[in-house]
Amino acid sequence: MAQATKKPIRWHIAVFLAPAVLIYTAIMIIPLFSTLQLAMYSDVENSQVYVGLQNFRALFGDPQWSDQFWNALKNNTWFFIVHMIVQNPIGILLAALLSSPRLRMRSFYRTAIFIPTILSFVIAGFAWKLILSPLWGVAPNLLDMVGLKSLFQPWLGKEAYALTTLALISVWQFVGIPMMLIYAALLSIPDELLEAAECDGITGMSQFWKVKLPLILPAIGIISILTFVGNFNAFDLIYATQGALAGPDFSTDILGTFMFRTFFGFQLQLGDPNLGAAIATAMFVIILIGVSIYLFGIQRRLRRYQF
Amino acid sequence: MSMARHSPARSIAAHAVLATYTIIALFPVFVIVINAFKSRKAIFRTPLELPNAESFSLVGFETVLKQGDFLLYFQNSFIVTVVSLFMVLLFGAMAAFALAEYRFKGNSLMGLYLALGIMIPIRLGTVAILQMMAASGLVNTLTSLILVYTAQGLPLAVFILSEFMRQVSDDLKNAGRIDGLSEYRIFFRLVLPLVRPAMATVAVFTMIPIWNDLWFPLILAPAEETKTITLGAQVFIGQFVTNWNAVLAALSLAILPVLILYLIFSRQLIRGITSGAVK
Numbered sequence: 001m002a003q004a005t006k007k008p009i010r011w012h013i014a015v016f017l018a019p020a021v022l023i024y025t026a027i028m029i030i031p032l033f034s035t036l037q038l039a040m041y042s043d044v045e046n047s048q049v050y051v052g053l054q055n056f057r058a059l060f061g062d063p064q065w066s067d068q069f070w071n072a073l074k075n076n077t078w079f080f081i082v083h084m085i086v087q088n089p090i091g092i093l094l095a096a097l098l099s100s101p102r103l104r105m106r107s108f109y110r111t112a113i114f115i116p117t118i119l120s121f122v123i124a125g126f127a128w129k130l131i132l133s134p135l136w137g138v139a140p141n142l143l144d145m146v147g148l149k150s151l152f153q154p155w156l157g158k159e160a161y162a163l164t165t166l167a168l169i170s171v172w173q174f175v176g177i178p179m180m181l182i183y184a185a186l187l188s189i190p191d192e193l194l195e196a197a198e199c200d201g202i203t204g205m206s207q208f209w210k211v212k213l214p215l216i217l218p219a220i221g222i223i224s225i226l227t228f229v230g231n232f233n234a235f236d237l238i239y240a241t242q243g244a245l246a247g248p249d250f251s252t253d254i255l256g257t258f259m260f261r262t263f264f265g266f267q268l269q270l271g272d273p274n275l276g277a278a279i280a281t282a283m284f285v286i287i288l289i290g291v292s293i294y295l296f297g298i299q300r301r302l303r304r305y306q307f
Numbered sequence: 308m309s310m311a312r313h314s315p316a317r318s319i320a321a322h323a324v325l326a327t328y329t330i331i332a333l334f335p336v337f338v339i340v341i342n343a344f345k346s347r348k349a350i351f352r353t354p355l356e357l358p359n360a361e362s363f364s365l366v367g368f369e370t371v372l373k374q375g376d377f378l379l380y381f382q383n384s385f386i387v388t389v390v391s392l393f394m395v396l397l398f399g400a401m402a403a404f405a406l407a408e409y410r411f412k413g414n415s416l417m418g419l420y421l422a423l424g425i426m427i428p429i430r431l432g433t434v435a436i437l438q439m440m441a442a443s444g445l446v447n448t449l450t451s452l453i454l455v456y457t458a459q460g461l462p463l464a465v466f467i468l469s470e471f472m473r474q475v476s477d478d479l480k481n482a483g484r485i486d487g488l489s490e491y492r493i494f495f496r497l498v499l500p501l502v503r504p505a506m507a508t509v510a511v512f513t514m515i516p517i518w519n520d521l522w523f524p525l526i527l528a529p530a531e532e533t534k535t536i537t538l539g540a541q542v543f544i545g546q547f548v549t550n551w552n553a554v555l556a557a558l559s560l561a562i563l564p565v566l567i568l569y570l571i572f573s574r575q576l577i578r579g580i581t582s583g584a585v586k
Contacts, residue, residue: 010409019398020398023398023457028459094325098325113328119336120519121519123562126558127335131335136354235521256430280430
C-alpha cells in the first residue's frame with residue numbers, strides 16, 4: 001500500500017496511518033464483525049456451538065423474545081417519528097429566525113438554546129423526571145398558572161404517554177443540533193441571491209419557502225439521517241429515567257434497552273450474549289438500511305447548487 | 308440589505324418565538340439549580356422562587372459530598388476525556404495528513420474505510436468489545452474506556468481534519484521540503500499549527516459525547532474506583548431518590564462544570580459548527 005512504482009517505500013505514510021488504523025480496526029471493526037458472528041452461535045453446555053440463524057428465528061418468531069423485539073422496534077420507530085415531526089421543524093424555525101438580518105441578541109439566543117444539548121442524558125432525564133413528578137408539583141403548578149391544571153397527568157408513569165414524553169424530552173435536549181446545522185446552511189446562502197429574489201418581489205414567508213428551503217434541503221437530509229442513526233442507537237435517556245426494564249410495562253422499551261437487558265439479564269432471567277449479539281445485528285441491519293436509503297435514494301436526488 | 312426584508316412587527320414576532328424557546332430550554336436547568344440551594348421545606352412549598360435568607364440551605368451538597376465520591380468520579384471522567392481527546396486529535400490528525408497529503412494506492416479506499424465509523428455506531432460491537440476487554444484483563448480500568456472512546460472519535464476526526472488539511476498551501480510544505488525538513492517535521496511544525504482552529508472544533512465534538520456517555524462506563528467500568536461522573540450521578544441519584552436535597556445537589560454538581568466550560572468555549576464551538584461543515 002505504501003509503495004510507489006518508482007520511489008522507495010515511503011514509510012512515513014505507514015507511520016502516519018498506523019496508530020489510527022490499528023486502534024480503529026482493533027476496537028471498532030473487529031468487534032463489530034465478531035458481534036455479527038457471535039449472533040450465529042449459541043451456548044450449549046458451556047461451549048459455543050454454531051447454530052446458523054436460530055437466534056434470529058427465536059428473536060423474530062419465538063413469543064418469549066419476539067413480543068419484546070417487535071415491541072421495542074415499534075417503540076423505536078415512534079421515537080424516531082416524534083423526533084422527525086417535532087425536532088426538525090422546530091430546529092428549522094429557530095434557525096430561520098436566528099438568521100434573520102439585524103436580529104439583536106442573536107448570540108445570546110444561540111448559546112442559550114444550545115445549552116441542553118451539552119448536558120448528559122442522565123441530567124436531562126432526571127431534571128425532567130423531577131419536574132414532571134406529581135410529588136414535587138412544578139408541572140401542575142405551572143399548568144395551574146395558565147388554568148390548565150386538569151390536563152396534568154403523571155406522564156412518565158402512564159403507559160399511553162411515557163414513550164412520547166421521553167421522545168419529547170430527547171427533542172428538548174437535541175433541538176440545538178438541527179438548529180445549528182440549518183443556521184449554518186442558511187448563512188451560506190449568498191446575499192445576491194436573496195436580493196435577486198426581492199427584486200422579483202419574493203419576500204418574507206414566500207422567500208423562505210421558495211428560495212431558502214430548497215437550498216437547505218441537503219442539510220435537512222443530513223440531519224434526518226443523523227437523527228435516524230442516533231435514535232435507533234439510543235439507550236441512555238430511557239435507562240436513566242425508567243431503568244433497564246423500560247417501564248411502565250415495557251411501554252418505553254427501545255432496541256438499545258432491549259439489547260442491554262438481553263445481554264446482561266435482569267431479575268430472574270440470565271443474560272444471553274449470543275441473543276444480545278443477534279439484537280445488535282438486527283440494529284446494524286436497520287441502521288444500514290436507513291443509511292443506504294439516504295445515500296442512494298435521497299442524497300443523489302437532492303439537487304446541489306454551487307454559488 | 309434593503310428594508311423590504313425588515314419590519315418591526317416581524318422582528319417582535321421573531322424575538323417572541325426565540326425568547327419563548329430560550330425559556331423552554333433553560334427552565335429545567337434553572338429550576339434544578341435554584342432548588343439545590345434550598346431547604347427541603349422550601350423545595351416543596353415554593354419550587355419556583357429563588358433561594359432567600361430563610362430558605363437557603365446547603366444540606367443537599369453536604370450529603371452528596373459525604374456519601375458519593377464525586378471528586379474521584381470527576382477525576383476519572385477528566386482523565387478518560389483528556390487522554391482520549393489527546394489520542395483522537397494526534398492519531399486523527401496524523402491519519403488525516405497521510406490521506407490529504409500523499410497519493411498512494413488505496414488512498415480513497417482507506418478514507419472510506421475510516422469514514423464507515425461515522426455512520427455505524429460503535430455500541431453495536433459492545434458484546435464483542437466486552438469479551439475482548441475481559442480476555443485482556445482490562446475490565447474496570449480507565450484504559451478500556453480510553454481505547455473505546457479513541458476508536459469512537461477517530462472516524463469523524465479524520466474526516467473533518469483531512470478536509471481542512473487539503474486547504475493548507477502546497478508551496479509552504481514544498482518550501483519546507485527544500486529546506487530539508489523531514490515529512491514528520493513538516494507535519495508537526497508546519498501543518499499542525501495551521502489547522503489549530505479545525506482541531507478545536509473536532510475537540511469539542513469529540514469531548515461532549517465522551518463526557519456524557521453512560522453506556523460504556525456502565526458496561527466496561529462499573530467498579531467504584533473507575534466510575535465516571537455520569538455513571539456516578541446516575542447510581543447516586545438512583546440510591547437517593549427520596550432525598551430531594553441530595554438529588555438536586557448531585558444534578559447541579561453534574562450540570563455546573565459542563566455549563567461553565569460551555570460558556571467559556573461556546574464561541575469556538577458555534578464558529579466550528581457554522582464554519583461550513585455542512586456544505
